[in-house]
Amino acid sequence: MKVFIAGIDGYLGWALAQYMTHQGHDVAGVDLLLRRQWVAEVNSDSAIPIYSHGERVHAFQQHFNKPLDFRVGDLCDYDFVTKVLDDFRPDAIVHLGQMPSAPYSMIDQKHSVWTQVNNIVSNLNLLWAMREVVPDAHLVKLGTMGEYGQPNIDIPEGFFEVEFRGRKDYLPFPRQAGSWYHQSKVHDSHNTHFACKIWGLRATDIMQGVVFGTQFPGLGNDPRLRTRLDFDQCFGTAINRFCVQAVVNHPLTLFGAGTMRRGFLPLRDAMRCLTLAVENPAQKGEYRVFNQFAEAYSISELAYMTQEVGAELGLNVAVKHYDNPRTELEEHYYNPDRENLLKIGYTPSQDVKSEMRLMIEDLLAHKDHIQKYAHVLVPDIRWDGTRRKSAEIAPKT
C-alpha cells in the first residue's frame, strides 16, 4: 500500500517509515523538523544522536534500495498539504505530525495557544485535503489515551452504550484531558469524527499509550537510521526517561506517589499496531477508535522494574519521589479496553523488562552525550503556570 506519514522525522515517524518499508509498503512523508527545535528550546537533545534530514534520506535509500519522498514543509500550509497528497496519492495517511508534549503546552500562554493552533490546523488541513484530493484514503490519526483522563469507570474504545433516564444511545465516551496538548488531541478527535460524518471520510483514531524503546524490526545497522530518543521533561516519556536516568546514574524521578496508572507499549508494538490499522482500513464514512497499548502499569512499578534491569546490567539505580508538577489524581481507577487491535491481529508484548534491557544497552553507548544534558532530568514546568524545579519529597508510607 502507499502510505503517507505526516511527521516522518519524529520518534514514531522515522521508525514507521522503515518498519512499513520493511513490511513491503511504499512510504512517503513530510515534516517541518520542528521536534528538533523544540527539544533544543528546552535545552536538551536526543539521547541517541540523530542525523540531518538529508543524511537520513540518503541512508534510507542505501539500506532499502528505493527512494524516499521526504519533503520538508508545514501541515498548517494548506497548499502544501494538497500538493503533496496530490503528488503521492496515498492509500493511507498516518498523521503523527503534531506537537506531542503536555509540559511544553503548559509552559505559558504562547506555548498553549501555539500547541492548540498548530495541532488543530494541521489536522483540519489534512481532513479538507483528503476531501479534495484523496477522499477514499484512510486516515490513521494519532491521538492519546490521555484524552480520556481519569474517569472512575472502565474506558471503552471511543464510544459506549449509555442508559440515561430509561433511554439508550451509543455515544462518544466523555473526554477529560489533562493538559493543553491533550486537549488539542480531544479537539482533533471531535473534528475528525465530524469530517467522517459529513464527507464520508474513513478514519482510525489511535488512543495511544506511552511508547518506550529504541528497537523495532526492520531497523538497519546504519546509525543514520536510528530514531530519536528524548529524555527531557517535555519530550521524554516515563520509561524512556527512567532508562536514561539509570544509564547516567541519576535517581529515577517519580512524580508524587508514583501511583498513577497508564497504558504502555514498546516502540515495536506501536509500529505493529499502526501497520495493522493501515492494512485493515475503516469503512467509508466510518470513524473508529482503537486504544493502543500493551499493558497498564503504575509509574512506580515501572521505576522499580527499571531498577531491577539496571542491577542485572551492573548499574546502581536509585528511585526517588519528587513533588508532582502536574495537576492529576495520583490514586485512581484505571481499566481501559484494548480489544479492537487484538481483533485484527495484535498480540501485545508483555516483556517490558527485555525491552528495557535492549534500550539501556543501546543508551550505554551514549552515556557521555546524555551526561551533558543531565540538567533536564528534573522537571520545572508546573500545571499552575509557574516554573519551579521539583524538590525531592519523602515517599508516602
Add this chain to the structure above:
Amino acid sequence: MKVFIAGIDGYLGWALAQYMTHQGHDVAGVDLLLRRQWVAEVNSDSAIPIYSHGERVHAFQQHFNKPLDFRVGDLCDYDFVTKVLDDFRPDAIVHLGQMPSAPYSMIDQKHSVWTQVNNIVSNLNLLWAMREVVPDAHLVKLGTMGEYGQPNIDIPEGFFEVEFRGRKDYLPFPRQAGSWYHQSKVHDSHNTHFACKIWGLRATDIMQGVVFGTQFPGLGNDPRLRTRLDFDQCFGTAINRFCVQAVVNHPLTLFGAGTMRRGFLPLRDAMRCLTLAVENPAQKGEYRVFNQFAEAYSISELAYMTQEVGAELGLNVAVKHYDNPRTELEEHYYNPDRENLLKIGYTPSQDVKSEMRLMIEDLLAHKDHIQKYAHVLVPDIRWDGTRRKSAEIAPKT
C-alpha cells in the same frame, strides 16, 4: 458589579451593554467589529440599520448619562486582552466575542480554519488573562445548545451520572456538534473546564438556544441604540429570518421537513439569563453549565406561528420547503433540561407570538432596506463543502 463584555458590538453584546447598565451595573467592553465585515462578506446587512461604533458610544452616554469604555481590538492579541482587563478589573467577564455562524464556518477550508482558530485563541487568551490579571473574576462564556448535537437521550446541563459495567461516575455529557463553528464551541468548553480545574478559575458555560427578537427592557428610543438583526443564511437564525421573510413577502424557508427541534428564547430572556448568571457567580474552581432557552419547538411549528402572526398584521405569508443544505437528523428525540437558570430566578417567556409581533412591527419600518438584500434569503452553503442554492421541494406527506 463591573461587567466586561467581550463582543460588545454584536446582536447580544450591544443589547447586553444597555440591559445591564439599565439594571445598575457598570459595563465596559471590546469588539473588533468583525461581525459587520462578515455580514458584508455574505452580501447582506442588518435588517435594522446600525450605527458606527463611535455613534453608538455617543448615544449610550447621552441616554444613560455615563461614559462607556468600548475599545476596538482583537481578543486574539494577548497583550490587548491583559491590558483591558487590567484597566477595567471586572467582577465578571461575559464572553460573546466569537464568530457565531455554522454556515459561515462551513464555506470552505479557510473559513473553517479561521473560525476554529479565532474562537479557540480568543477564549484561551481570556482564560490566561484572567489567571494573570483577575483570577477571582467570573467568566460567563457563551456556548450553544448545538454542542450537544442530537443524542437519543435526555440532554442534562453539561454533566450526568453514568453507570457503566457496574461502576458510576459523574462525567461531562458527550458532545456531538454539527458544524465547524459548533465544534469550536465544544473545544472552548473543554478548555474552559480544564482552566477551572488547574487554576481555580470560576466559569459559567452557557449552552444557549436560538435567540430571536428585537426588544428588551432598557432599550432607549434613539435609533443609534438599536441592536443588529441579521437574516442572511449565515448570521440570520430561524425566527429572525422568518419574520424578515414575512415582512418582504418571501416564502418562509423551511429546510427539509422542518421537523428538527431546537430550544429558543427571546432576546429579552437571553439578557435576563446572562444577567442572572453574572449576579450569581460560580464558586472558585467551579465550572458549571447552564442550558439557556425558554421552550423547545420544531422549526415548522415556528414557521406556521410566524404565518399566523403575519396574518394578524395583514401579511400574506407562505411557508415552503427547501432541500436541506445541512447534514443533520430531521426526525430526532429532543428533551434538554433547563433547571439551573430557573433555580436562580429565571422565568421563561412562553409568549413567542407576542415577541414575533413586536419584531415584525419593528421590521416593517425597514422593509425597503431589507428588500435590497432579498437574494440572501435562500441558502447555498452546503455541509458537503459545495455551494448550490437550495431548491424548493415538495413537503413530505
